[in-house]
Amino acid sequence: MDFNQLESYFTDLNRLKKQYEKDIVISTGLEIDFISGFEQDTISFLNTYGMYLDDSILSVHFLPFQNTYTCIDYSKSTFLEFIKHVGSQEAVYKLYYKTLMDSITSPLGIYKPKRIGHITLVHKFQHALPEKVDDHKEIISILSEMKNQQLQLDVNSAGLAKPYCFESYPAPPYIQLAKQLEVPVVFGSDAHNAEDLHQFYKELKLYL
């Protein structure tokens, strides 16, 4: 979202909350980017706007490498290019889970989001890659640390709609593991338009 749109986003939501108060509960929410090296900016943003939020998610999309940032979910070609740049698929996965772990452990103030978004976003183009990276241990460490930090898991169905992913973020066995660990799980369809709302909810409902 363009920063200039933020104030009107809050104003519009407040108007809609009043208009539909008898029909549905509307929460004001944001997906907050965790960008390594920009923690102070994130804290000051949250300290300014966090009080207006009913809900928020903290997510990693940008990975730092040699003084630049790459948005790993932007396109297949960007992701493949990034692998070449970093050296290997495995190295990209390592960098992703390290950054994700930093997002979980990073103190971002009292308005730090309580939920971590799409924890296996690095799988988005997995079927376009020559080999499968075994990240089982990393996902377990991530879920364990989320438990320690009392954070919720975003059970995100958008990956099921992605042509090179074919799985939810995270895949069902890890949703089940989160439940065993008593990490609260919250379904989200990561809809970027109204038609995608609740996409694949039926498929994931049995794991929630």
Ligand SMILES: [Fe+2]
């Ligand atoms: Fe996201």
